[in-house]
Amino acid sequence: MELECYPMSRQPPDLVPGRVSRDWMDAFAQRHPYRCLPLNMANTTGWEILVPFTFTAEWNGGPSQTDIVITPERPNPHVSHFVTSHFSRGVLTMHPQYLFRTPPGWGMLAGGSPNHVKDGIQPLTGLIETDWLPFPFTMNWIFTRPGRVKFEKGEPFCFITPVEHRKVEAFEPVIRTLESNPNMKGQYDAWLKARTDFNNRLAAGDAEATKEQWQRFYFKGEIPEDLGAAPATHTNKRRLKAPRVGL
Incomplete structure (x- = not known):
């Protein structure tokens, strides 16, 4: 294109x-x-x-x-x-x-x-x-x-x-409860648990959490506890083409 x-x-x-x-x-x-x-x-x-x-x-x-x-x-x-x-x-x-x-x-x-x-x-x-x-x-x-x-x-x-x-x-916006999608709710709950635990350890000065500094689930396209993964289309870097001279 x-x-x-x-x-x-x-x-x-x-x-x-x-x-x-x-x-x-x-x-x-x-x-x-x-x-x-x-x-x-x-x-x-x-x-x-x-x-x-x-x-x-x-x-x-x-x-x-x-x-x-x-x-x-x-x-x-x-x-x-x-x-x-x-x-x-x-x-x-x-x-x-x-x-x-x-x-x-x-x-x-x-x-x-x-x-x-x-x-x-x-x-x-x-x-x-x-x-x-x-x-x-x-x-x-x-x-x-x-x-x-x-x-x-x-x-x-x-x-x-x-x-x-x-x-x-x-597109038609549809508002649904999270409970109506058990798979997504399980993934969210697993993320929330991991996120809360990490923040608590970070606030307490836990050495491992301090060294890690931040969680990279989204950046790496991962979901905790193996409840799913990002699709192959996930990207964490975008570099578009520079203009070229055409005929």
Whole structure:
């Protein structure tokens, strides 16, 4: 399958596979958040589009386009081609500068890079029908309060993930008791018992638990007491392909 990426400018922003690292995750003792597999998988399930030059954007709280002032770190004649105050009311608009085409039935979820935290401004999320749309989309951020924010060169400003969005409509949420699924309940009870025992031993300073530091059932795709195992599709690492130049 191909995700076709058509540049809309001579030098579009860099497009790279999602990177697992986050500054706030690095700042924890022993980089503890990286033990959370759902965080790692979310960070890498898609492609990042990167800011091409460093700039600041300042919003004074007003409703007009002119109430956001954009200032590049260095003079740049192409600033308005990439970032503008287009929609007003504290919305900052950036242009990925690609026209994307996905296979039939596939759309594209575009938003902020997962778990990439930015104070004072929030990425908005859109679902685009890229299997037919003949023009590019914009990436928009909204200020959460008046103030100034800085986007660094190489920082992700947009994160794209292809999705078979029409198939979501086939799902019907059904609420059931855990007791109605004895196999799942047995697996959950075994996990809860092992989890509680481990945490108690860790709190008591048990040497073995302290050495182990954390349980790896989910990471390794295991369920305690041999009550089951993750399917062969379980993964604890995702590395997507980098763009290549096609004909």
